[in-house]
Each structure stands twice: as C-alpha cells, then as structure tokens.
Amino acid sequence: MTGDTVTGLLAEIAAIGADRVRGGYSRPVFSTAEHDLRAWYLAQAAKRGLRVDTDRNGVIWAWWPEGTGVDAAAAKAVVTGSHLDSVPGGGAFDGPLGVASALVAVDLLRARGVRPLCPFALAVFPEEEGSRFGVACLGSRLLTGTIDPDRARSLTDLNGDTFAEVAARNGLDPRFVGTDPESVARLGTFVELHVEQGRGLIDAQQSVGIGSAVLGHGRWRLSVSGEGNHAGTTLMADRKDPMVAAARLVVLVRDTARAHPQARATVGRLQPVPGGTNVIASRVDLWLDARHMDDAVTASVVAEIYAGAELIAAEEGCTVTLTEESLSATVHFDPALRDRLAVVLPGAPVLDTGAGHDAAILSGFVSTAMLFVRNPSGISHSPEEYVEDSDAEAGAAALADALQALLVP
Ligand code: HGY
Ligand code: MN
Ligand code: MN
Ligand code: MN
Numbered sequence: 243m244t245g246d247t248v249t250g251l252l253a254e255i256a257a258i259g260a261d262r263v264r265g266g267y268s269r270p271v272f273s274t275a276e277h278d279l280r281a282w283y284l285a286q287a288a289k290r291g292l293r294v295d296t297d298r299n300g301v302i303w304a305w306w307p308e309g310t311g312v313d314a315a316a317a318k319a320v321v322t323g324s325h326l327d328s329v330p331g332g333g334a335f336d337g338p339l340g341v342a343s344a345l346v347a348v349d350l351l352r353a354r355g356v357r358p359l360c361p362f363a364l365a366v367f368p369e370e371e372g373s374r375f376g377v378a379c380l381g382s383r384l385l386t387g388t389i390d391p392d393r394a395r396s397l398t399d400l401n402g403d404t405f406a407e408v409a410a411r412n413g414l415d416p417r418f419v420g421t422d423p424e425s426v427a428r429l430g431t432f433v434e435l436h437v438e439q440g441r442g443l444i445d446a447q448q449s450v451g452i453g454s455a456v457l458g459h460g461r462w463r464l465s466v467s468g469e470g471n472h473a474g475t476t477l478m479a480d481r482k483d484p485m486v487a488a489a490r491l492v493v494l495v496r497d498t499a500r501a502h503p504q505a506r507a508t509v510g511r512l513q514p515v516p517g518g519t520n521v522i523a524s525r526v527d528l529w530l531d532a533r534h535m536d537d538a539v540t541a542s543v544v545a546e547i548y549a550g551a552e553l554i555a556a557e558e559g560c561t562v563t564l565t566e567e568s569l570s571a572t573v574h575f576d577p578a579l580r581d582r583l584a585v586v587l588p589g590a591p592v593l594d595t596g597a598g599h600d601a602a603i604l605s606g607f608v609s610t611a612m613l614f615v616r617n618p619s620g621i622s623h624s625p626e627e628y629v630e631d632s633d634a635e636a637g638a639a640a641l642a643d644a645l646q647a648l649l650v651p
Contacts, residue, residue, distance in 0.1 A: 267328045283366060332627070432605075435638075464527070467525045499543060502543055508530070575611050
C-alpha cells in the first residue's frame, strides 16, 4: 500500500507543469510540463509494480503484473484512465483526477487482496484536449483508427511544427502512428473517471455519478479574408476589414445557438493575421465549437452560422470559408455496463455530459463507462474547477468498486 491519496497525488501533479495562464494549468501535449508529468506518472506506475508500455501513438499503458485466474491471452482487458494534457489555463482536475484516481484504485484493489481474473491496465491518452494540434482525443483516435494517420502526422501547432515532427522529438516513430488493432482487440472494458464539468452532481447532492451519454461535438475553422491595410491612411469607407466581420460573426454564433434549445456554440479562439495594432487585418481565423445531443441539430446550427457568415462577409467586403477540423457524433455508453455500475454504486445518479472524452472515442470499439466526481464550482476549463478532498477519495473508492466488480465478476 503506497499510502497515497488522490488529493496528495493531485498536489504532486499540480506542482509539475505549473505553466500558469490566468492562474490555471497549461500542459499542451509533449510540452515540457506534460513531459515532466508523464515521467512522474511512469514513476508512480513503477512504484505500484505496474508494467509500463508506451505505444506507437504515445498512449501509456500500465499493466497489473500479477497472473490472472484465466488465460490472460484469451481474456479481454479491463482498462481505466484519462489524460494529463490540459487546455490553456485549465483547472487542476480535468484529466489528472482520472489518472490519480486510477493509481489510488490500484492501491485499494491491492489492499483488498483483489486478484484480477483478466488482464487489467491503466491508460493515459495524449492530446485529449486537442490544445496543441487542434483535434481533441488525438491519441484515442489514432489508437482506434478514427483519424487518418497522414492527416494526424500533418496537423500543426502554433509554431507550425507538425505532429510528426513533435512526436519524433518525443520518442515516437511518426511512420507508425495510427490504428493499433492488436491493442484495441485486447480491450474488453474501459472506465474513465472524470471531474464533472457541469452541475449535475451539485443538484443531485451526490459525490459520484455514472455517465450515460456524451454530446456530439465538432470544431470548425472560419477564415474571414478582407484587405489588409494601414490603420492610419485607410479611410473607413475604403475598408474591407475582416476583424469587423469576425466580430459580427461571434455574435451570430451566439444568436444561432440560442435559437436551438440545448445547443452550445462557442468561439473561444480568434486569430487575426498579421495581428498588428496599427494594421487592418488581411484575414481573421476563428474556431467554432458546436455541440448538441442530436447530431442533426449540430449540423444545422453550423450550416446556419456559415450561411449567416457569408452574408456578413459580403456586407463587409470580405469572403469567408468554413473548414471542418474534427467531428464526434453523440455517444451513448454501453447500457449494460452502465446499469451494472449502477448496482455497484447504488444511488449514483446517471448523467449526460457536454464534454468530450477519450471514453467516447473508445465506446465505438469497447464496452465503455464513465464515472463523474462532483465539482462544487460547476465550472471547468478554468482555474475555478474544483473537487472537495472527500469527494476525490470517494471517487477513487467508487472506481475501485467498479473495477473490482469487473475484474472479479
Ligand atoms: O472539449 C471537450 O469537451 C473535452 O474537454 N476535450
Ligand atoms: Mn478531460
Ligand atoms: Mn477538458
Ligand atoms: Mn475528456
């Protein structure tokens, strides 16, 4: 027994990779901060005698070494895990809570004398947030073959470095990234524990909940092109200013989403080119994140936004293009597994989530479930994100209960 607590491990994580933006954590995949955190994680896994294996896509697998009661080669594995990368200025729990809880769950299972009857592993997926290369859940998409490897290799970060270049600098051979059918074939069940990123558990007054569905969501890049010019010598009547069109477009995004109940549409990132104070931009790129439980509604929200954007662009003497960067359909987790966990965790409410997760990507290939832990702030992707110590430990105990039911059925 290591004596570690989730709270203690989270404190260690918080001290590593504290590249602070707005008081939050910024750990893009393969950054120094995330790299240091991977090293910490490998040490934690080794401390628990887990056999670590980083696969061709940078997914870190930590296997429970003890023999199993059945033919390990035949049995499908039970896996739990989450991610270590973050959004810029993110909270301390999104990703790390699932990783720390998985480590403590291993300790609890050991202390209970559990001997898994099937292979059991922890997993850490790279680039879940898509903060560096623009596609969320890149690691689990590569693992499952739900992104074209050539497209993945050519994704670029803000420095113009490709995923292939950065992966090669971080010990991966970019020639081999992509679907790993053997790894997927050995998976039987995946359970991800995650901080809740909404208010469901606050309202239910419960520490832990069970995931039922993940809203479909996608990312689109809108590029508005106008006429770059001098801020001082260009009369207002002579301007084709894409920044003005983009500003009107951001309001259009809000108004369009408001017109569709339960739709969410966000412009969280906007990039003028060239971005000089005394320069009328020649182009403005803005990124749209749109989500809804009904994928057809998401599609129509985006279509309405683009139609409106074309009108706005024309009025401002500009043009606009729309490029889809990633798309995930609404996912409903395995109802049999969900119901099984509801028996193991009596009273745990069942919740949908508007946040994407690697579990949603894996759910197309493996029986998948999620557990959520109460976040009294109801806020996420922000330093305000929070979990009470007692709820953090309750989450790890619930995860251990769920895993025990799966490992020793
Ligand atoms: O964007 C999301 O929903 C997730 O946090 N990656
Ligand atoms: Mn997350
Ligand atoms: Mn997130
Ligand atoms: Mn996630």
